[in-house]
Amino acid sequence: MIITSSNMKILILSFLLLGVVSQPGISQVGGFEYKLRGLDFLQAGKVDSAMVYLNQATLLGLNDGEVLGGLALAYILQGDAQRALEKAVDARRDRTNPSQDAYLAGFLAHEQLGNVRQRNRWMEQGLDLFPGDYLLLFHAGRVLIPFDKEEGERLLLKSIHAEPGFAPAHLLLGEQMHRRGENLKAALPLLYYLMLHHDTPESAELVRVLERLYDSWAASSASISRHSNVSRGFSVPFVPELPDKRLVDDESRANWYVNQTNALLQSLQLADVTSEDALWVFYSDFFAQVARLNFSMPLAMHTAYSRYPSEVMVWMSENARQYDMLANWLLIQ
Secondary structure (H helix, E strand, C coil): CCCCHHHHHHHHHHHHHHHHHCCHHHHHHHHHHHHHHHHHHHHCCCHHHHHHHHHHHHHCCCCCHHHHHHHHHHHHHCCCHHHHHHHHHHHHCCCCCCCHHHHHHHHHHHHHHCCHHHHHHHHHHHHHHCCCCHHHHHHHHHHHCCCCHHHHHHHHHHHHHHCCCCHHHHHHHHHHHHHCCECHHHHHHHHHHHHHCCCCCCHHHHHHHHHHHHHHHHHHHCCCCCCCECCCCEECCCCCCCCCCCCCCHHHHHHHHHHHHHHHHHHHHHCEECHHHHHHHHHHHHHHHHHHCCCHHHHHHHHHCCCCHHHHHHHHHHCHHHHHHHHHHHHCC
């Protein structure tokens, strides 16, 4: 082949372009973009898309702790505990870019694989590095609350303070408090969950749980039953009314439930919370603000929707402005 001056220019340009493309800095920029997109997809729950982008980031040479931690969590969400653990271990080696996803994935992987000691070790290390991560706090509380009620309660409440919109934390806390026979501490998390998810498959059953709770609470206060408890560190001047035995139709039952819930929310303006239960101010402050804004009735109706849709829709059609005001206020919280 005869190399002409024109061919030489093309050859030189080709080498120059090849050198630019192969420079680590350029590939890192591309990898960083894939990393950000992948972590965004993971945060949004789009696991398959997250896997594609995070794997592409590694192909472009970006293998930091956050990328590998994201991949570890993605593998856990896809049910592959072993591969999740491998990625989590790799991610943990990067001290410059530590990843809460890696510790969460390692914690959950060891839990699925039955390694209790390693699970607890990853949980403790994760919380030491990321004490405010709501998912680490939630899962730590979930694991601990059957064995250490106070510490499990504290961790779940800290998770709720860190991310109030994470509904599973409210549901788990309410269920655990209900199992302990608590009144107020069971009702408020369950009401908050119903505020977030008023029409999920389990919502109607939760309204029934609250109705039974109000019933036993009222009976206990009337010295009929000792099943229910009142926490000494968190109390309100509220006692439910015993339901009338004539509550046989949906309209009368709905009215009784809504009236008890409305009265409970109103009473939180006078809540007494001691330092022993200081973390419960999340609920007392939030619902007290609801009451002060005259939103307690529309919120009570909102929580009743799954069990009494017809009755709630009638109320909403007659009080549309009040319900819209509640909805608009919740959007900015």
